[in-house]
Amino acid sequence: MSWPGPTELLWAGLLLLLGAVGWVVFEETDYLSILLPSFAVVATAAFAAGSQLAARRQQRRTVEDEVVTEVSWPTVLVAIALSLALFGLEVGTWLIYIGGGLFAFGAGGLLREWTAERRALRAAPERRAAR
Amino acid sequence: MTDTRREFDQVAGLYLPIGVAVVVVIVALVVVMALRYRVRDGEQEPGDDGPGGRRRPSRIADAPRAEALYAAVLVCIAALLVWRTFSTEAREDHPRAAATATIDVTAARWHWRFDYRGTGVTQLGGDRTPPTLVVPAAQPVRFTLVSIDVIHAFWIPARRFKRDANPGASSSFELIFPTTGFWRDGGECSEFCGLRHAQMRFDVDVRTPAAYAAWLRQRRAAAGAVGAAGAAG
Amino acid sequence: MSATAPVARPPRPRTPGGLVGTLASTDHKVVGAGIFVTAFGFFLAAGVLALLMRSELAQPGLQVVSEEGYNQLFTIHGSTMFYLFATPIALAAGIYLVPLQIGAARVAWPRLALAGWWLTIMGGLSMWSGFLTQQGAADVGWYAYPPLSDMPNSPTIGTDYWIFGVILAAVAGMLLAASVLATIVKLRAPGMTMLRLPVFAWTQVVSCLMVLTAFPALIVAMALLFAQRQLGGVLTTPEGPIAYQHLFWFFGHPVVYVVFFPFLGAVAEAIATFSGRRWFGYRPFVISLLLFAALSMSVWGHHMFTTEAVKNTYFSLTSTALLVPAGIEYFDALATMWRGRIRLRVPMLFALGFLVLFLIGGTTGIWIGSPALDYHDTDSYFIVAHFHYTLFGGSVMGLFTAIYLWWPKVTGTMLRERLGRWHFWLTMVGMNLTFFPMFFLGEQGMARRVADYPRSAGWTTLNTLSTIGSGVIALSLLVFLLNVAVSLTRRVPAGPDPWGGHSLEWATSSPPPPHNFDALPPVRSFAPLLDRREAEQDRGDARGAVA
Structure with missing residues (x-):
């Protein structure tokens, strides 16, 4: 993988450099020195971790092997459920409960999709080998 | 200055x-x-370089030296x-100059109040009429600026200057008004502050130092008279 | 043969689950187009709000809306344009095009993209639902500074729903950015190294990096604001409001670049394609993009010059330094056109319009990056003019460049050239007529966010001109919608590559099949199709020489 290495490091490095200029040259030790480096480091570290995980998973299967459910209503349900739960902060606790319930349904659906995908993935090489 | x-x-x-x-x-x-x-319609097929010696696009893809020079x-x-x-x-x-007058500016939704420090003189507007900021010409005037509710901004376009009025923290700056004159709506709030933000204005009246001093004396006398009348009553 | 073919590649209906299934599809093309259409709908809706505002300002006095109404109009206009239109549509273009440009069959984490679409919809419903409540929608500006946005000063429910809307849209933006960035990291075709990414894909990389770095600050700011409104004691004066401004602008400045870079990328693709030349100075361009993005993360304090709470000199330095990467981009654009074979088709016209209009937005941006000038111009109509030249003149012109460039790829049909020209020239006229007078209004002292101005100020003529201009913009959009309708009803098939494109998306059918590619050409540079064409030319030359 030629990335996330260079691009990401360059990005974080540039942000740190700009923060350092503010701190050292302009003696801005308040928000500048807190916001810029911390967000830069946290965001790039988080993304690096995520993409490393993804890359490791990627090594185990090739792109063609990946099976993705074509229509994923549980994803939609989860998104709507979380939104409703958020609105519940204003509307009332009952909406938070409804949102939570829908989220549980959606999460269950997602779990089903993932297991089905994994089954299909395990079945796929055998099918090819048989052919 | x-x-x-x-x-x-x-x-x-x-x-x-x-x-x-x-x-x-x-x-x-x-x-x-x-x-x-530009190539005209009819000769615009991509990659078209047919007979007639039509020009081909250049293939030069970079010019590091020219670009570096340009960046410099x-x-x-x-x-x-x-x-x-x-x-x-x-x-x-x-600012280094010593100010001759200090005016405490208070911004509130949706009014301005100008207190002339050390004189007891206050300029306030009416319900629909803006107050007038009276200042001496050609002398540095010190302002302190504070808000009592939300963030406002004190802007005098003719002076090309504005400053935020924050609640709970006062800010100070100096302005100089070189020429005398009266500017209707010469000052305004430029930080959105709610319903009547557009009406939060003030007039600016720049007088000669002598006229300013006279005005201040007169206002003090009036304020004193009101105060005396109140005390007598 | 025919019996085994379906086994090799199972036949997939274009929209699994029928029309309703498109709403839950994990195909990046369906999701990308869905977000695109949703965001464009928000663009039109927010445009209607702008027309209402311009009608109100055409003459002094209050004729069209009340002051309460006006404050809601500009709040929802700005919020919709940023949170529900510009950010989603910029990233939707990435969701749709990036896999095609890098030779991938799908996006990484397609469920994140799908969830991002729905969160955008829910956020939009939440933000706009304020208009249905008794006290109306949020009326605190798209930045909602406390203490104005605090409960005692803005007790309306609409403001709470606005906060929810912003949070949902911000989360959606992060999900979309994560999906696009992960696609570029994980799923590049063989041979497609980072330094062979097409220019548009690179602009998506920097935009996504900025989203992932900056948007958390917005979510934190919104959570703090909500807590302050409900519980109090969080953003107490005097430090609280300043801290909020820092958090907000730490997001708020980068976001204007998030919604700028992808359209710069679209413009670059259009200029290269319609000049018949490789995009000039690819490596300096990539480096300057990264520098551009990093610098723009460090300039947020220039929104706070008049607060006395920031080191103005530092933020002035970084803001002014932006002219260096921006200047390099212009150099590359002009050098690409130099000695090209330029076809002035509609995408190219919009790309050139972008260069001209963004230039005005950019130079005035350097102007207000100087505190001494900003002390006068900030929060005045000068700023309104400036950022509309960057966001309308830049991003929206770039958006239409992208639409005209990739419409044949997405729909398989052509947009009409003549209607496109009308659209372009009406946009140019309307845009300049609307926003250029605002520079003078601001210099003369007209503050932003005012429903009314005194007749004695002498601003009536310029305001009337500006309102007429907004009508011309509306007309130009009607022409565009007509063009869309004509294109979809009287289809002129586009074929896989109507323009002579440079990158991989033009190597597949229009619209692309669900799996995107049947075969990929070799990738040896960032313009693989141009490589192929030039190699064919050279072979032709060689044959000609031999003959």
């Missing part, structure tokens, strides 16, 4: 010609390139602008 308008004009005097020149040159280049290298020119322009700005900024942020 910091004449904010003069500072503005000086900085603008460098920025404006450069900006206009950049826009004119690049727009001209865009137009010239588009017309000069850009850095020089940026450095020039920054130098101009910094030298002005140093003067505006650290």
